[in-house]
Amino acid sequence: xxxxxxxxxxxxxxxxxxxxxxxxxxxxxxxxxxxxxxxxxxxxxxxxxxxxxxxxxxxxxxxxxxxxxxxxxxxxxxxxxxxxxxxxxxxxxxxxxxxxxxxxxxxxxxxxxxxxxxxx
Numbered sequence: 529x530x531x532x533x534x535x536x537x538x539x540x541x542x543x544x545x546x547x548x549x550x551x552x553x554x555x556x557x558x559x560x561x562x563x564x565x566x567x568x569x570x571x572x573x574x575x576x577x578x579x580x581x582x583x584x585x586x587x588x589x590x591x592x593x594x595x596x597x598x599x600x601x602x603x604x605x606x607x608x609x610x611x612x613x614x615x616x617x618x619x620x621x622x623x624x625x626x627x628x629x630x631x632x633x634x635x636x637x638x639x640x641x642x643x644x645x646x647x648x
Contacts, residue, residue: 529623531567531575532585533560534616538592538601548593550607557589560615562647564588566640576621592616 535556537548550556564570570588585595592598606612619633 529576529621530580530583530585530618531570531588531620532595532618533563533570533589534592534595534603534618535560535589536592536604536607536614538598538604540593540597543597543599545596546593547591549591552607552613553591555613556615559613559644559647560589561587563615563617563640563644566643567636569636570640579621 535553536550540546540548564587567588569575573585573588574583575585575588576583592601592603598604603614603616606614619637625633
């Protein structure tokens with residue numbers, strides 16, 4: 529896990545971790561930023577320093593392929609085949625948080641979710 533909004537493309541033709549710009553890159557960045565700006569820890573860009581000390585996401589967003597290459601991912605497939613604009617929102621450094629921690633996640637992301645919905 530991490531704390532970041534990831535946007536297409538998740539894959540590039542060479543299969544390496546490099547920025548892979550979609551035709552709607554500016555729109556995807558706007559959507560991703562609308563979410564991350566409302567989550568202070570995400571927006572700062574280094575949310576999981578204890579686990580991943582060198583990981584940094586400027587303003588809490590990343591192009592999927594620049595982070596790591598995912599060939600055949602749903603995010604890209606939906607965009608290319610159904611014209612669905614999809615982003616992946618990673619909510620924390622721990623993939624499987626304990627149930628008692630879920631209210632904290634809600635509070636950290638409530639405003640982000642509302643701002644994200646306003647983009648529609």
